[in-house]
């Protein structure tokens with residue numbers, strides 16, 4: 001459905017670009033189509049309406065109808081507004097803690113463990129930090145193994161305690177370990193279920209309360225369509241998280257999920273995942289995503 005957003009916006013603007021003469025009527029038609037596309041992508045009515053009103057206002061202000069290439073100008077105006085809709089500027093994570101605690105949340109398979117490794121690598125290489133990864137999935141031994149593999153790949157220590165089935169205790173012990181060993185960022189990878197359930201939410205809420213993270217990040221697979229939005233909402237209701245990580249943007253997905261999620265939870269998207277490798281991480285840039293969505 002998110003690619004639908006891309007397609008619909010594309011189509012709306014294509015019509016405009018294709019017309020020999022652009023009139024107020026086809027601008028109005030285009031705005032209607034854009035608004036419908038945004039509504040279909042879960043952008044709420046008020047925001048969608050504001051969006052098209054702003055585009056219209058700007059188009060009038062810049063005398064779109066009398067410029068040489070009105071279509072191009074319209075696309076630029078829409079692109080600029082989409083950029084604003086997704087937060088405007090890139091927003092990085094808060095590293096002010098001592099140590100900084102980053103709590104990862106999200107469903108199983110969303111890419112949490114992979115992203116934990118990528119983030120550790122990024123912070124080590126780009127921000128000169130000394131991270132520690134902490135394995136708090138007490139249900140799946142394979143998840144702990146996976147975090148160890150990832151940690152080895154990026155040369156970052158992994159704290160785990162296989163005999164312990166209390167994730168809150170492990171998380172706290174991990175932070176203590178970091179303090180004793182000079183690590184200044186603690187990235188806590190948590191258990192994920194295949195669907196939102198109460199036990200999982202209670203567990204992560206308890207970890208959250210106990211470790212008071214500077215950054216609680218919600219990881220979501222950009223390809224999961226409508227589910228991505230519902231899951232984001234469920235996690236945000238419980239955690240009031242600080243930022244979103246959109247993974248698996250290396251495929252054909254064009255990124256409409258960024259708009260939907262941002263409008264539903266109103267939290268910044270901070271990073272994107274663009275592949276399985278540890279280097280496949282990028283700071284989220286709203287303007288680049290707007291380009292991608294418009295195709």
Ligand code: GDP
Pocket residue numbers: 106107108109110111112113114115146192247248249250251272273274275276280
């Ligand atoms: P977790 O269960 O949330 O910890 O998810 P994992 O980190 O185990 O990731 C689930 C699968 O998605 C793995 O096969 C990862 O290699 C893959 N994956 C994670 N991030 C990305 C990404 O950005 N792009 C692609 N193509 N695959 C990813």
